[in-house]
Amino acid sequence: MSTDIAALDAAYTKTTDRWGRITLLLGLLIATSVPFYLLFTVDLNITAGNVIGGFLAVAAVYGVFWVVEPLTYYPILGPAGMYQAFMIGNISNKLLPSAIVAQSTIGAKPGTKKAEFAATAAICGAALIHVISMLLLVGILGSWLVSITPPGITEIAQNYILPSILGGVTVQLIATLKQVRATVIALSAAALVVFVLLPLVPVLGAVGIALAVIITIIATWLMRPASMRGPGGRGPGSTGDGEQSSGGQVGIN
């Protein structure tokens, strides 16, 4: 029985790994070919220097996040979820909330296999809605929607959608996890970073959320209950290949 389960688990990992990489690479190639098609077919008055300059300007702002975001999300998403999330985007405002809702619906605790599978299924469901909404509402009905939506409504949605999602998701997350100790630590660490550290050292703004994540992981580990203090447990200073030393602002994409 246990070998069957191990075989199923291996099959899942193999399929999601291989096809996750193939589809992500395909998406990357197709999406990147869009501007190059225009660069080669439209009669433009621009130089390679303009293009490189534009890219470098964006890289200066977001370059850190290219590396730091995958690092920050890995402990939450796991390998299968990584290939989904970094293809579809909208991670903190759409995919993670979907995963949290699904785990809450079937009662799966983060960190377990069940939670991992539930998150994958949930992100598939979210992807379906994502594709349908993009094709139907943006692709087909987009121009018509532009003409009937009052600008005031769009402005409200643009400015306040993130707080309107985050308040609810955070409450649902706390209710699903039922980990009072970790919740108190996470809220305290986040408050410390956002209200004390960042106003004092504004240059840390780009890595503020990662700092909160690192502080929470270390503090939760140091204050873990006695039942988890078995032999062989290492301190938080030696956490291996860097998942925990990740930095960055979760939630750009």
Added chain:
Amino acid sequence: MLLTQGSSTDIGAVANAPLLWVLALAVMGVVALQSIIYMGAVRKNAAAADMSQAEVRKAFRAGGVAAIGPSLAVVLVAVALLPLFGTPPILVRIGLIGSAATEVASAEVAARSMGSGLSGGEYDVDVFVVALTAMSLSGAMWMLATLIMTPLLKRGSAKLTEVNPALMSIVPSAALLAAFAALTLTEFPKSGTHIIAVAASAVTMGICLAIAKAADINWLREWALGFAILVGLFCAYFAHNSGLGAA
């Protein structure tokens, strides 16, 4: 091929090229393909996670329902950006890695490097193509980093689980709690309206979950996020128009 003067400001004429529509559909197709393959893998191997087929369906549906609210919000913003970038580029940029906020900010930064912005007469086809190239390459870097780092992180965390399973059992929840706590609190200093939106959404979620638990209504757990977003935006609308907003 299609020849257009780069100094024209008619973005739509360039952005709606038939091949770009094909590419945009292909991108959506790849997302759908990935989801179909992944769903198959979950369904086939569900026993490995001690999960029933009913639970697999439930998780899929819950994820879809939870995504309706956020998707509609993304649509609203994407639609507002259509005149700026044209439909196929918007489908590709917002449909793949990237959120509306990131893409607009990237485009603005790239456009400024050309001495223009995203609004005004300076924004012509030349600037559009440079901005689109910059934001596309930036998105590609995110995906590339994921492709390169995920296998490395996988090896690292497998080793870590072996050496210190207790640590790895606390990391996912702690990271998730901290990320959302910090994301939420980051909204607070922005304006009073942001705080009201967070609070209204949080309270609505709390009420929905309490009712769902007390009356054992499972569908309310799935729809709660949609209600919370609606109430959050509704309260933000009134707060914003009463002058609390700093947007």
